[in-house]
Amino acid sequence: MTRHVHFVWFRGDEFWSAVKVWGRPHFIHRGWDRRARREIDFDRDIIVFARGEHDQPFAERNFDDIRER
Template identity: 55%
Template sequence: MRCTHFIGFKGEEYHSAVKAFGPPHFIHRGWDLRAQREIADGDLIIFATGPHDQEPRRKSFNDINE
């Protein structure tokens, strides 16, 4: 099954992406090594900002803000 991953979405751009690509299967706070490991061949990756070939951040993003 092809999964859709949204990466780095924070606001209204999320709604625009859902209209264009449908709802995501996974939402990643940012592009880091952990997010990269969770993506399988053939998955669709949608970045909120930046180029499609950007390097992932080595330090992991936190899961939630409290």
Template identity: 55%
Template sequence: MVRRCTHFVGFRGEEYHSAVKAFGPPDFIHRGWDKRAQREIADCDLVVFAKGTAEQEPRARSYDDLLAG
């Protein structure tokens, strides 16, 4: 059984706390939308964007990521 993970993308300030209240704590925090983040998200995962959507073009260069928890 695959566990659904929650990914936060692009959060930098107070909006993070609002997202946690709405969706619960994230399993992964991606500093930005890049190709690596896009690859790491499974079909069953929940992805919460600070700005934009999954339809936006991912950045070619990878951001460094933070492991939540």
């Protein structure tokens, strides 16, 4: 199975710093929510947080998708 890279909470220049280390992500999550939890295989995937601890609680609300122009 494929190991996916998930970026969480990335908004700006920190994105490119993380890309230098982890490569381009397969998924970008605007927040740490239930949708992110459903899309991540916790036994296999890599989760990279722009801010916060690795064991932070999930948000009560779901974040919207990233919209490209």
